[in-house]
Amino acid sequence: MKTTFFKGQTMQTTSPAVSKTDALTSEVMQSFAHATDPRLAQVMGLLAKHLHAFVVESKLTKEEWLRGLTFLTASAAITSEERNEFSLFSDIMGISSMVDVVSQPEGGTPSSVLGPFHNHDSRLRANGSDLTEGQAGDRVWFHGRVVDADGQPIQNAQIDFWQNADNGLYPAQDPDQDPHNLRCKIACEANGSFNLLTIRPHPYTVPTDGPVGALLAASQRNIWRPAHYHVIVSASGYVGLVTELFPEGSAYLTEDTVFGVRPGLVVDFKPCHDAAVAQRFGIATPFLEMSFEFCLAKQG
Amino acid sequence: MKTTFFKGQTMQTTSPAVSKTDALTSEVMQSFAHATDPRLAQVMGLLAKHLHAFVVESKLTKEEWLRGLTFLTASAAITSEERNEFSLFSDIMGISSMVDVVSQPEGGTPSSVLGPFHNHDSRLRANGSDLTEGQAGDRVWFHGRVVDADGQPIQNAQIDFWQNADNGLYPAQDPDQDPHNLRCKIACEANGSFNLLTIRPHPYTVPTDGPVGALLAASQRNIWRPAHYHVIVSASGYVGLVTELFPEGSAYLTEDTVFGVRPGLVVDFKPCHDAAVAQRFGIATPFLEMSFEFCLAKQG
16 A cells, blocks of 8 residues: 555545455544444444445445435434334344244244334233134134253243234234234243134235335235244243244145245144044034144253 | 155255255345346345345354444434435445445546535536635635546536535535535536636544444444545546545555545545736635546447
8 A cells, every 4th residue: 555545635545445345444444443242242243243244245326325314314203112124134134043043942832023002011820721812713722841952941921922813914903903902922831831712813014104115016026924932931940932823734834935944844634533522612523733843942 | 865865854964064054045046036126136135145144154142243243233223314324324334335336437547435514505616716714724725627538528418516614514514604514516618627726625534423433443443534526427428437636645545444545546636826816816825736637438
């Protein structure tokens, strides 16, 4: 490099364009090197590196950069307490899902996206509860266990469960539903087991009235998520699991618009003729049966 | 891959974690492949690829992802017509600057960031105008030419010029300034020449009252931009140039928080004793002289 780097206005650069981009990337990464938190320095440096690599590889034009900025500004305008367009963008870009993949502990059940419809205030209900409460929908008996990496039951595990109703809507989208409809927490038995009666979930679309919807339309992308149950499994001493279960054969299983489907999270819905279970819940046979074993990884 | 990919809940994946991330990245890139505009497919695919690479290399945790989402949501809350936190984030991450670098046409004067203070409605003033209008500040006689790649004058070129005042503020930040203070458009002479009288510009800080300011503080980064003039140069048949000129010796030249300084954009401010010029503008000698030749690349 010449010593007149910042001086000569008529100086010709002799290095190729790739060096200029590398120099800029280094400069930006270096600008974070003195962060008080070393992890902040690392994460921001890597974010700069990869965003720069995107601009370089795509040869992004100023007009395209401006379109991106317009996209973010329009996303800002539609974002509120109830609706976060940035979270949706993260989901449809597979970023939320990638965070799941890279933070997946060894040996546990795969995690999947949390989605926007989780409420922290779900009620604790008795194990074996009936969540259907007379509403429409195919009856599903969901039962299973929470175990550790050795297959041993975990004591004091809890599941937090939520899903959409037979019309495809969550309570937050549907004023006709009780806010606690088809959601609950259940404390598992000492042997790790739990069971509940619920209904079959349904596919639904992500919100399409914002910039992300326009992007999906311009990309001719599927806007549907396959039917799924949401489950958070937690137990003291174990890594918490945020995941989803997908009924085998559901539409959109291979084209989930938020990329949440994982091998091992697709489950059989089998017709069940168990008269004792039918009698306990007051339902006809055959009903649908779904069984799943959640495996939690130890903390630390 | 097993044929039971979406079936067995107890299936063990035999491939290492890197394959899972590659598979997810491919899936997301492929989801954009059917966009009506092939360039949209390309740009979004590459954006997904590089954002995924960021998540993988940084091993981003869910807590960090959530902090990022909180950052974007807070940026949304502060963004308005007058204040765009996303644009500022792009600037301080060197992304705006990288777009400049990769879109730089061969042989032209380097471009630099536009910044938030450009107005489209600047008044056309006569070549040789005095923009100082009695305000405080060191007098600077700024003159030069607009030429093509062969050094030949470009006829019908126009410069659009703006800067901050002696208090470091732009009109948009300072109700005491006329909105047209220290800004104008000038039509160059047939020989490509232009000149005007203005004042020395000053360093200033980017806005620090939002999430970007908090990020800069946590990163212990400089929040100042070096003193500069903004210039847009345009002429029919040539690629428009958005650039900045930096007085030699300015503070923060090597640590511009938006990474806008380029070799060839740092210019001498020389004391000038030209009595004719002093008389024309009614100023004392010596005043400061700054000369610059803008080179535009041909379109197409």
